[in-house]
Amino acid sequence: xxxxxxxxxxxxxxxxxxxxxxxxxxxxxxxxxxxxxxxxxxxxxxxxxxxxxxxxxxxxxxxxxxxxxxxxxxxxxxxxxxxxxxxxxxxxxxxxxxxxxxxxxxxxxxxxxxxxxxxxxxxxxxxxxxxxxxxxxxxxxxxxxxxxxxxxxxxxxxxxxxxxxxxxxxxxxxxxxxxxxxxxxxxxxxxxxxxxxxxxxxxxxxxxxxxxxxxxxxxxxxxxxxxxxxxxxxxxxxxxxxxxxxxxxxxxxxxxxxxxxxxxxxxxxxxxxxxxxxxxxxxxxxxxxxxxxxxxxxxxxxxxxxxxxxxxxxxxxxxxxxxxxxxxxxxxxxxxxxxxxxxxxxxxxxxxxxxxxxxxxxxxxxxxxxxxxxxxxxxxxxxxxxxxxxxxxxxxxxxxxxxxxxxxxxxxxxxxxxxxxxxxxxxxxxxxxxxxxxxxxxxxxxxxxxxxxxxxxxxxxxxxxxxxxxxxxxxxxxxxxxxxxxxxxxxxxxxxxxxxxxxxxxxxxxxxxxxxxxxxxxxxxxxxxxxxxxxxxxxxxxxxxxxxxx
Numbered sequence: 264x265x266x267x268x269x270x271x272x273x274x275x276x277x278x279x280x281x282x283x284x285x286x287x288x289x290x291x292x293x294x295x296x297x298x299x300x301x302x303x304x305x306x307x308x309x310x311x312x313x314x315x316x317x318x319x320x321x322x323x324x325x326x327x328x329x330x331x332x333x334x335x336x337x338x339x340x341x342x343x344x345x346x347x348x349x350x351x352x353x354x355x356x357x358x359x360x361x362x363x364x365x366x367x368x369x370x371x372x373x374x375x376x377x378x379x380x381x382x383x384x385x386x387x388x389x390x391x392x393x394x395x396x397x398x399x400x401x402x403x404x405x406x407x408x409x410x411x412x413x414x415x416x417x418x419x420x421x422x423x424x425x426x427x428x429x430x431x432x433x434x435x436x437x438x439x440x441x442x443x444x445x446x447x448x449x450x451x452x453x454x455x456x457x458x459x460x461x462x463x464x465x466x467x468x469x470x471x472x473x474x475x476x477x478x479x480x481x482x483x484x485x486x487x488x489x490x491x492x493x494x495x496x497x498x499x500x501x502x503x504x505x506x507x508x509x510x511x512x513x514x515x516x517x518x519x520x521x522x523x524x525x526x527x528x529x530x531x532x533x534x535x536x537x538x539x540x541x542x543x544x545x546x547x548x549x550x551x552x553x554x555x556x557x558x559x560x561x562x563x564x565x566x567x568x569x570x571x572x573x574x575x576x577x578x579x580x581x582x583x584x585x586x587x588x589x590x591x592x593x594x595x596x597x598x599x600x601x602x603x604x605x606x607x608x609x610x611x612x613x614x615x616x617x618x619x620x621x622x623x624x625x626x627x628x629x630x631x632x633x634x635x636x637x638x639x640x641x642x643x644x645x646x647x648x649x650x651x652x653x654x655x656x657x658x659x660x661x662x663x664x665x666x667x668x669x670x671x672x673x674x675x676x677x678x679x680x681x682x683x684x685x686x687x688x689x690x691x692x693x694x695x696x697x698x699x700x701x702x703x704x705x706x707x708x709x710x711x712x713x714x715x716x717x718x719x720x721x722x723x724x725x726x727x728x729x730x731x732x733x734x735x736x737x738x739x740x741x742x743x744x745x746x747x748x749x750x751x752x753x754x755x756x757x758x759x760x761x762x763x764x765x766x767x768x769x770x771x772x773x774x775x776x777x778x779x780x781x782x783x784x785x786x787x788x789x790x791x792x793x794x795x796x797x798x799x800x801x802x803x804x805x806x807x808x809x810x811x812x813x
Contacts, residue, residue, distance in 0.1 A: 309332065367389075513543045526715065
């Protein structure tokens, strides 16, 4: 499929092109000149047309984060790229280009209308995250496999589909099969999908449809299970006891311990290996159960803190609104009176009283804010104490469990050493058949003792590392939580103070405007001033000598 622009010199999306396009499509006349003078913020642009510009690469659009509509049709684009920041796109037109593969669209989850008409695409793929897709046009491409239609079942909102002029449209099964497996379609290839067509399609392809439904149900169940497992693992990780509800830690001790693994195959060592594993895993399970319980207790403490903060903020808002409502009632009355006043002295007195009321408003609101800030500060201190208690409780118990794991390892070490001593002579004499690794270990007593000790050291290192990870994890968690609540309070307090100051400043400016209006009304017109000045001059000139002048 030759493209119309294959022989045209390609262009790049550069700053000049973008500025030109935005200016052409932006406001005109005076509004356009103002926008141009103030500078164009690409982040604020909602719609952009870049059609018929011989564009080959899509790079350069990263600043248009607020874009909801993008038109790139009738260019020479070969690869979809550089649009992963355009997360607010709802409408995207890439028709009449040279695109071969659908890709680079994972983050465009808001897209509802997507057009690939007249490209070189042979497979519909890499669109799994476009769950809001309603209109999809991919006609006049190179789709030749019927399973492309099956892929479209993952778009539950898809209502309008254009596949016209693709090789699959020439297949006898096309229309009825599409109607059968995409029963929610309203329009197919610019034609209304009749219910009779759907029924006929389902009847003909009932077995494939039922197989698809069964497969989708199983996939949904598997995805739900995977999601549940992921959520559980995330919870276990937050509790710092991930993988302690099984043999993971035990297996980790032997993962790189060839000597220990071989020693467990010694004569008379099998029973001890099973017993050690059971004891070790049982302790891990108990540590896991404690950790999950402790996690929920910690979470409840933090949740309670935030509930108390929100309650205090709600009470503060109510108190603040009452103060503001009382002020507004006086404000409306005072401004109305000022507009009707004609006496300068009375205006000055009223303005002075009103200024005092604004100051009083500021004092009350700031007083409420200081009280709230004090309450939250006290709550943060209490949270800090609570976190320290939780951390201490967690460490005390977890370290107790880790001590039990070390005791179990020490007992195992002693038992393995005793079994190894008992096997030393028989193995050296060749009385028992053992693995090559054991023969290597039992070359002499020193070698055997060294192997047993090395295995023990490896196990202890794994236990110590896991304990260190949990200790550092819980301490970092407490520090992070405390820092988060402190920063949140700093930001809240800062915004509230700014809000109060801004509100009071607006009231003062409003008053100044009314006052200035009064002064303007009281001032005589300029023509009248000139006229009166001329009269005074005239009177001065005709006053007899020796008489007082006006």
